[in-house]
Amino acid sequence: MTENNPDKKPEILDAEIVEETPTAPVEVPEPDYSESGVPSFDHVRDRIEQRYTTSLGSTELAGLGGKEDVASLDKKIADRDKAAKDKLAEIRRAMREQ
Numbered sequence: 665m666t667e668n669n670p671d672k673k674p675e676i677l678d679a680e681i682v683e684e685t686p687t688a689p690v691e692v693p694e695p696d697y698s699e700s701g702v703p704s705f706d707h708v709r710d711r712i713e714q715r716y717t718t719s720l721g722s723t724e725l726a727g728l729g730g731k732e733d734v735a736s737l738d739k740k741i742a743d744r745d746k747a748a749k750d751k752l753a754e755i756r757r758a759m760r761e762q
Contacts, residue, residue, distance in 0.1 A: 696707030723737075 696704050696710075698704070720741075
């Protein structure tokens with residue numbers, strides 16, 4: 665019961681300082697890249713879509729074109745989207761055949 669006695673001073677312990685040995689940091693690849701540094705298809709697609717939407721926004725902000733130009737741009741966008749889907753389907757078929 666001497667532990668609860670406020671008059672008793674705690675016992676001083678002599679301890680030695682242990683230095684940490686540095687460990688080599690583990691390099692974790694970015695989530696969108698493989699360990700060998702190759703980007704995933706999703707990452708590449710996202711980057712392309714980001715650049716594409718940025719260019720569309722820049723064109724819109726610049727105020728280029730009138731109604732006819734907007735309609736032709738919409739058609740070009742639709743054609744490009746269709747071509748992209750067709751190419752993606754072709755790549756998927758080719759990968760299944762391998």
